[in-house]
Amino acid sequence: MPTDELSATFAALADPTRRSILTRLSEGEATVNELASAFPISLPAVSRHLKVLEHAGLISRSRDAQWRRNRLRAEPFDEAVAWMQSRTRAWQSRLDRLDAHLRRPGEALEQGDR
CATH class of the missing domain: 1.20.5 (Single alpha-helices involved in coiled-coils or other helix-helix interfaces)
Structure with a gap:
């Protein structure tokens, strides 16, 4: 797993599903379920992609009651x-x-x- 931030960014961007998730999040925040509905993969697979994006710092995740909102980070x-x-x-x-x-x-x- 990449140790520096730039390597983590490029590693996260290497996957087309993660790039699609980022494109969707560029339109506004979304829950895991909202994101998963756009992809032909399982909810756990989308969650794994989100963890990679979060580890790279490309998204932030927050809790709102029982929902976990995901949003794009530009830095x-x-x-x-x-x-x-x-x-x-x-x-x-x-x-x-x-x-x-x-x-x-x-x-x-x-x-x-x-």
Whole structure:
């Protein structure tokens, strides 16, 4: 099981059912029964998916009488997006340097002649 928050986020997002649950929760909070009605899997299976999402910090769960409400949490998504953007900037920088190198007059030909 992943130990850091970013790994837990990506591991939770790796499953299409969990992504569908998150999409549903982006529309508003829901109970386990409300979520389960949208999927062709058992109630215990939905509960297991919710536990993974909760462990990753992607949802929060609260009790309201006998119902347990589930709601989406944005912070882990923000952290994942920030990490992906940092990787994008790093790769873009590398590609810009490669482009500049390839555009230098004569160097590409000299390198190719060797």
